[in-house]
Amino acid sequence: MAAQLTYSNSTDILSEDGILKLLAKHFPVTHPSLLLGRGDDCAVLSNKTPLAISSDLFLEDVHFRKTYFTPEETGYKALAVNISDLAACGARPLGFSLCLGLPASIDVPWLEKFITGMAELAKKYNIILAGGDLSQCEKLHICITVWGEPVVQGGFLVRGGSMPGDILFVVGRLGLARVGLQVLEEAGRNALNNWPDACAAHLRPEPQIDAGIMLARAGYNARPPALMDISDGIMRDLPRLLGLSGGLRATGQTQGGGLGAEIVLARGQLHPEVIRHALQQGLDPVHEALLGGEDYALLGSCAPDMLPALNAAIPGLTSLGVVTSGGNILCNNELLDNLNSGFDHFMRQA
């Protein structure tokens, strides 16, 4: 339906066929996981295993700004944040669908760069674009659904299942993307000069697919690690891992009742740009790292005897503390008294 759109015979504008040709140029159409690819009413997945599936919005002026994201970075990150959910399940990505709402300001060169950035990441992980939808939209809105397969029989890693005495770990940097967001909001791309790693963490987050797969393999002949990706900061997501907070688990399920954690986060474990930024603002760097969302780092727990192998196999894995049987979470011996003080994408002024 597009009754409010005007037909035009001009050749330098975006047509649906033109956009589809751009996609065809940059994304292959066949894949071992697909029985039927783009072009029909549905794609058909030839599932021989269970599938992990996740959908995410990536919206202009909510999740990114065109003022400081290049088109390539926009396309890259739109897919990367989705793939991160697969990493958090220890899944190997297979395919995705792409829904694109495009404003009139988007032209062919911009769109081709956007597609190039997305295709680069899809190629890296051999993920097929299986279908999607296109529409006009006032702002650039991207909605991606991504799916993947298990790497070991027995399936995927999930939240829950932590036990007292388990080691808590993270893979990736804490708080770095939050600094990147803040400095990019303040100074635009000029921020890249003084905060290169923080800006990169926000503009081009690296999904931890390899780490997720290694964690899934580690769980094949042992009690599997619990795993999630950190989207709202440790302070909000750690209770979710332990089952202390409903969070997104609005399912009525309760689990892990009575678990707690003692974590240690020393200033020396933080990225220098996180420390420098917090100190410039008169803030506690550790607190800022705990609050930091959007890092697309993995947060997990495992049995203590699994840790040495994980440490050896997974670059960037650092232990954070232990799971306890109390209901409290202590960080550096202090109680995290307000576990719900992280981001809520919906809290806003009435």
Place this chain on the structure above:
Amino acid sequence: MAAQLTYSNSTDILSEDGILKLLAKHFPVTHPSLLLGRGDDCAVLSNKTPLAISSDLFLEDVHFRKTYFTPEETGYKALAVNISDLAACGARPLGFSLCLGLPASIDVPWLEKFITGMAELAKKYNIILAGGDLSQCEKLHICITVWGEPVVQGGFLVRGGSMPGDILFVVGRLGLARVGLQVLEEAGRNALNNWPDACAAHLRPEPQIDAGIMLARAGYNARPPALMDISDGIMRDLPRLLGLSGGLRATGQTQGGGLGAEIVLARGQLHPEVIRHALQQGLDPVHEALLGGEDYALLGSCAPDMLPALNAAIPGLTSLGVVTSGGNILCNNELLDNLNSGFDHFMRQA
């Protein structure tokens, strides 16, 4: 990431947890097709068969208007248009993910009605809400990915595969939703008085799931029908069914080369409101019916000896004509001279 959002302790606003509780109230969490439901980074589908999957955008002021859609109708139609793609593959719907961009103007009562309308349709077809994403957004933006299973071994119905001599058929009304859109745009919900069926076709389209499943079953021991749903009108979609137009099949595939069609669409086959509306505007009712998109009717072809059984089994199935070996499409003996004159969601003024 929601750095621009303001925290608030007010209780009458939408919080993420509040929205998730509303969803939990109206949508069940378990389903035979799910190994893991809402609440983790991914849902896990227990696939024992191939899956048909489709994603669609449903955007305020592009695909619907809040001025004349009730919240229930908005939620209903957002899911219905997605399910229609499964109908076009002869699939039985299993689950969906829901990405919701919500403007500040949406309050809890509105959202609950929206969810109620969507849940009514999900319940009718026993479709599980498996996950999704929430975000603030300037307008109400809905992106749904839906998946389904085949009802017979051998899988799904697709476009292509038509042969000369095959019977072309439609299931559903042609042009009625287009009339509904036009009268609702002109008169808002007052249009319901004079154009009740046309408005209903636009506001509450019925996905043709049962018809799709019966068509898939008919193809089990015979050459399967070719099938698609009509989203851009017969004039644009019939060439796609026959493989004459790339359309969404931007895959480099070519098929059905040289096929054509001879269709007959008599005024008497059209809904009285389509005829009345066209005549009021001084237009040819048949032409309007050929142009009409968004009907969520099914368009297909089958071997002639299959037609009697289909006619008996599928209410609302009407034959439209025959597939020919010429490359032309004739309607009522006139050449459809401009096959690309249907809707293009992206054609706009430069």
